[in-house]
Amino acid sequence: MKxxxxxxxxxxxxxxxxxxxxxxxxxxxxxxxxxxxxHNLESIVSFGYRGASPALMGGCANRNISLCFLSPxxxxxxxxxxxxxxxxxxxxxxxxxxxxxSISIGISRNCILGKVYxxxxxxxxxxxxxxxxxxxxxxxxxxxILAKSLKNIEECEEMDKLRGYExxxxxxxxxxxxELILQQKxxxxxxxxxxxxxxxxxxxxxxFVYTLLTNMISSALExxxxxPYVGFLHRDRPGRVSLALDLIEELxxxxxxxxxxxxxxxxxxVKKDFEKREDGAVIMNDLARKKLLTEWQNKKKDIITHPYxxxxxxxxxxxxxxxMLLARYLRGDIEEYPPFFWK
Numbered sequence: 001m002k003x004x005x006x007x008x009x010x011x012x013x014x015x016x017x018x019x020x021x022x023x024x025x026x027x028x029x030x031x032x033x034x035x036x037x038x039h040n041l042e043s044i045v046s047f048g049y050r051g052a053s054p055a056l057m058g059g060c061a062n063r064n065i066s067l068c069f070l071s072p073x074x075x076x077x078x079x080x081x082x083x084x085x086x087x088x089x090x091x092x093x094x095x096x097x098x099x100x101x102s103i104s105i106g107i108s109r110n111c112i113l114g115k116v117y118x119x120x121x122x123x124x125x126x127x128x129x130x131x132x133x134x135x136x137x138x139x140x141x142x143x144x145i146l147a148k149s150l151k152n153i154e155e156c157e158e159m160d161k162l163r164g165y166e167x168x169x170x171x172x173x174x175x176x177x178x179e180l181i182l183q184q185k186x187x188x189x190x191x192x193x194x195x196x197x198x199x200x201x202x203x204x205x206x207x208f209v210y211t212l213l214t215n216m217i218s219s220a221l222e223x224x225x226x227x228p229y230v231g232f233l234h235r236d237r238p239g240r241v242s243l244a245l246d247l248i249e250e251l252x253x254x255x256x257x258x259x260x261x262x263x264x265x266x267x268x269x270v271k272k273d274f275e276k277r278e279d280g281a282v283i284m285n286d287l288a289r290k291k292l293l294t295e296w297q298n299k300k301k302d303i304i305t306h307p308y309x310x311x312x313x314x315x316x317x318x319x320x321x322x323x324m325l326l327a328r329y330l331r332g333d334i335e336e337y338p339p340f341f342w343k
Contacts, residue, residue, distance in 0.1 A: 006042040007324060009317060013072040017044070017052035019059045041065055045223045045320065047072050052080075068223040076219035087225030093330045094243075098230050105159055107246070107326070107337050108233035112153050112166045114250025114339030119173040120146040121343050122253045126180050134179045142176040145169075159233070166249075173253070177202075180261050187271040188264050197281030201274045204282045205263065205292065209256045210248065212296060216316070217244040217251075220323040226330075247322055254342040255315060259299055268295060308338045 008024070010017065016027045024044065026034040038059060043066040046052065052067065057080045060067040066087070067080040097103045123143045127136050149169045156162045170193070178190040181202070190202040198204040218228040218241045231242025233249070263269045273288030284292065300316030313321060322340055329337040 006040065007320075008036060008041055008044045009320065010044070010046045010048065011314070011316075013048045014050060015046060015048045016050040017046060017056050017067075019053060019056040024056060038063055038065060043068065043223065045070065066223070066225065070219055070223070075215065076222045079222065090225050090327060090330060091227055094226055094230055097330060098232055098236075101159060104232040105157060105162065107329075108159065108162055109153060109156060110337050110339040111233060111246050111249045112162060112169075113150060114341060115166065115252060116146055116150055116153060116169045116173075118250060118340070118342045119169065119253040119257075120150075122180070122258060123173070123176065130182060133182050135176075139176050139179050142172050145172050162233070177257075181264055183265045183267060184270065197277075197279065198283075199280055200282055201269075201271070202260065202264070204274060204284055205260045205269070206256065208284065208289070208292065209260055209296070210252065212293075213251060213256050213319070214241060214244050214248055217241075217247050217319045217323065220319040221247070223320065224323045224327040226323065226327055247319065247326070250322075250340045251318065254340075255299075255318070259296065263292065263295060307341050307343075 010026055012026075012028050012033070014029050015033075018025045018027065019038075020035070022039065023035050023037055024041070025032060026036075044060065045068045047070050049071070051069065057067060059065075060080060069077040069079070071077060097107070120143050123139050123146070126134060127139050127143070146169055149165055149172075153162065153165050153169075156165060174190075174193045181188050181190060188201050190200065193206070194200070194203050195207050198207045221228040221243055226243060228241040228244045230236060231244075231246045234240065234242035234245040236242060268291060269284075269288055273285055273291070274282055275285055276282050300314060302315050303312050304315060304318075305311065306313050306318070306321055308325065309321065318340060325334070326337050328334050
């Protein structure tokens with residue numbers, strides 16, 4: 001159970017929510033683990049299947065408190081709201097901003113600043129922790145180029161140029177990504193990013209984890225009342241969760257890429273966990289996917305200090321915090337969208 005910015009997150013899969021007077025009561029296997037006054041909350045997010053009492057649902061609806069239900073793995077299930085909520089106004093603002101290039105560029109720029117900044121610190125961390133196992137000069141050179149790229153991104157006022165800077169930075173970063181593979185180097189060789197289909201084991205895992213992270217962010221956006229399909233950097237396309245793809249950018253290096261490197265370097269996945277199809281696609285077998293999903297759930301439980309809030313949160317909560325901060329920016333509660341800067 002965690003309260004952040006007037007949102008209560010109930011992360012226990014066995015959690016059941018009920019109403020007692022003006023308080024929400026959180027039960028875990030019939031034992032009370034928390035009690036919070038409803039007037040302190042704007043929304044409640046529950047990761048579990050046990051649900052909530054009808055009395056609490058009605059109480060939340062009457063008080064305009066959004067009550068969202070997700071699976072323990074973070075898949076969005078449903079939202080309970082009252083008649084007309086502020087979410088309508090929030091989404092109208094989102095749609096308005098998505099059609100306004102001068103405002104969209106600010107949000108997009110911050111997302112890409114977060115991505116390149118975090119990619120650079122993934123490289124810097126590698127040179128600090130594994131200087132005897134990698135080509136430090138090569139990785140440091142790439143890091144210095146990313147540092148210069150940050151200045152160009154910060155001053156960029158055109159969306160096409162911003163996409164160009166992002167593409168160049170990604171090319172530099174992935175150009176040295178193979179250096180970060182410290183174990184099983186003969187079995188896990190990375191020569192560049194490829195997808196649809198992934199053509200090697202590293203890309204197979206990256207694509208799979210990016211999909212998991214995109215789904216997490218889509219669910220997070222739903223919980224705060226934003227439309228995952230209407231983005232700012234990624235333009236509208238039928239069936240594409242463009243806003244989730246915007247927010248994933250800053251989290252790719254630190255959450256997804258480092259997770260994949262950990263699986264390889266700690267030998268949690270090995271060569272036999274992969275299959276190659278006739279069309280050249282490389283995929284994980286069922287056992288490998290199960291291992292990856294187990295480790296992903298464990299990773300989401302790790303605690304970090306959020307750089308903007310200064311509060312300790314689980315990694316799995318970061319997409320929800322960033323979605324909440326974006327909603328607050330769109331409502332005018334904060335001056336700009338604060339990207340997630342990791343170090």
